[in-house]
Amino acid sequence: MKFYFPDSQDQISPGYDFINDEYPYHRVRQRDDLYAHQAVSPAPYDGILVSKAIVDGTVNGAGKYAGKYTTGQRDRLYRDGVSHFFGLPDTMRSLGDCGAFNYIDQEYPPYSIDEVLDFYYKCGFDSGISIDHVIFGYKPDLPEEDADPAWVKRREISLDLAEKFIKAVKSRNKLMPEGKKRLEPVGAAQGWSPDSYADSVSRLQEMGYKRIALGGMVPLKTPEIIACLERISDVRQDGVEFHLLGITRVDSMERFVKFHVTSFDSTSAFRQAFMDERNNYHTADRSYMAIRVPQVDGNLALKRLILAGVVSQSEAIKAERECLKLLRRYDADDGVEVQEVMDALRAYQSLLGDEKKLKKVEKYEATLTDRPWRRCPCDLCRQHKIEMVIFRGTERNKRRGFHNMTVLEAKMRKLPLT
Secondary structure (H helix, E strand, O other), X not given: OEEEEEOOOOOEOOOOEOOOOEOOOOOOHXXXXXXXXXXXXXXXXXEEEEEHHHHHOEEEOOEEEOOOOOHHHHXXXXXHOHHHHHOOOOOOEEEEEOOXXXXXXXXXXXXXXXHHHHHHHHXXXXXXXXXXXXXXXXXXXXXXXHOOHHHHHHHHHHHHHHHHHHHHHXXXXXXXXXXXXXXXXXXXXXXXXXXXXXXXXXXXXXXXXXXXXXXXXXXXXXXXXXXXXXXXXXXXXXXXXXXXXXXXXXXXXXXXXXXXXXXXXXXXXXXXXXXXXXXXEEOOOOEXXXXXXXXXXXXXXXXXXXHOOOOOHHHHHHXXXXXXXXXXXXXXXXXXOHHHHHHHHHHHHHHHOOHHHHHHHHHHHHHHHHOHHHOOOOHHHHHHHHHHHEEOHHHHHHHHHHHHHHHXXXXXXXXXXX
């Protein structure tokens, strides 16, 4: 089972100063900052997935998405190729897709076959997924004649583009010079039921696809995904493998493998570090809530309170510094007990006047008492210690996300996926 991490230009600065919360003055992001596979060892994933929408954005009469790359980054990716741009080791694979979530509100995908293939070939991807249109709806017993016409249309659009895509890939691959990397075409299957997914897979196989990405399953519950995989297995041809788009669910991987799922991609473990309400720091057997210490000069809610005269800026700065000082002294076993740290965290949070967040402070006690960062073997936890569980700014939060992926990688390694 291979795990692909979807790129969204998530990097960390190795020279970041956590004491003063400052970047080094000589930092050049594209030269100095590190991706997760460069920041921890072993690499926490087997490959990287890059979406055209993230790189190029989308422009269409029905909408626009700006993408995450600057013009300079985009030009460098096209010029240097995906392996050099990301500093990928030789063992790491690259997978391209169109980023269908970013044009889900549009009536038709905003890219042509040639535009997508130019992206895949110029960047030197190992594999590329055909253009698809996501169906967000699941009705397991709904026949096509009774389905929402928009769902039917999106599935047909995806299949029509997949047929044109594989023909174009075969033509381009024939023209590739001897020894030059050839693109592996991956067909995208969409559906709203086990039968519709199975039909999509059957038709993609007829087109010649040996690897098929199953899309639109992120909202589905695990039993619903299993039901689709079981039905797909009825039509699967020998040698055909499946990729789950946007699905992690480690506890179900053994079951997925039985249905010839050989790869998946997800940002879930990474994003939980700063998007989840409580499960921010992962370990092998449980998750912990990260300890929020807002930056006075960077937290918008706190800045508004200061500007409105509700909170004294000097009092907020003093409370912020006290929390950080006590957290670090506690980690260093410098005569500070858990309750002293907890009192400081309560006092700082009280300034914000948010009762809901104040109640969450009590959850920090388990994080402080257990000190999970001390048991973690990952490079980042060994280097940064308690900073890894402090919810504060992108450098700490992304490091915690990278840590979470190392936990996922370790869990995957222990599964008997045969």
